[in-house]
Amino acid sequence: MCTTCNCGVIAAPAPSPQRLELGRALLSRNDAHAAALRLRFEAxxxxxxxxxxxxxxxxxxxLERLGRDWTGPGRxxxxxxxxxxDNDARRLRAAGIDAVQITTGQACHLEASMLEPALEQLDLGSLGLLVIENVGNLVCPAAYDLGESLRLVLLAVTEGEDKPLKYPAMFHSADLVLINKIDLAEAVAFDRPHARRHIAQVAPTxxxxxxxxxxxAGMAExxxxxxxxALAVR
Structure with a gap:
């Protein structure tokens, strides 16, 4: 899909041993950064x-809705x-959320090392929850740990019921899957039971x-x- 994250190496057999080693090295470095971030967040x-x-x-x-409804603790x-x-970050700041933008350029995903400069712009001690809005992509981001405590994957009803089967790695990595834009389900003939079966097939837990x-709708849940x-982390 791209030349920056070496995702072709992860998704399919590499054409040479050298490319395979490069892919492993990239993920190993990211995992080390993510582990350090996870310790920092947990502390x-x-x-x-x-x-x-x-x-x-x-x-x-x-996130705008979550920001409007957020009651803490913390920001x-x-x-x-x-x-x-930085359109999304400006939208979120207008909603009263402490938002920092990372512009990746050609990179189709976030890596753990990219978060360090952004974290320096946030007062972590004042936050009760940090959300990393990853680059819109159902392929590359699945392979990159960011030190998170929860992985939330969205599936909009306008995308169709078969996306979990087409992108199994992404949905398999999820702790929580939200079927979003459910108010449009009838208009786009979205088959909810069918979608749920597909999600459960690739992400049974x-x-x-x-x-x-x-x-x-569904935001309280x-x-x-x-x-x-959040309580479990604390």
Missing amino acids: AGLPVINLLSSPGSGKTAL LGVIVGDLAT ARILEGSARTG LREAITAR
Whole structure:
């Protein structure tokens, strides 16, 4: 898919042993950075969510809703990853969220080492929850640990029911899957039981929720799931 993350090496047999070793080295370095970040977050008692999805599935709108409804403890902080522009970060700051932008350029995912400069711009001691809004992509980000305590994957009803089967690595890595934009399900003839079966097939241990950031449906249950993880981290 790209030349920056070596994802072709991960997804398929490498054409040469040298490329295979490069892919392993990239992930090993990332895992070491992620482990250090996880220790840092745990020492601060800070729960961290890695929010993943395809482009346009509603990640930013979901965070806007979460920011409006957030009652603490502490503030909500967000690190936003995008190929270009800081549009999402500006939207979140307008919603009263402490948001920092990471512009990746050609990189189709965030890596643990990219988070360090962004973390320096946040007062971690004042935060009750940190969300990392990853680059919109259902392939590369699945392989990169960011030190998170919860991995949340969104599936918008407008994407169709078969996305979990097409991108099994992403959904298999999820702790929590939110079927988003559920208010549009009837309009786009989205088969909810069918989608749930596909998610369960590739991610049997993931919890599945349904909701809509626009209407607020299911958001209370999502907040409860996040709060439970936050309490566990603390």
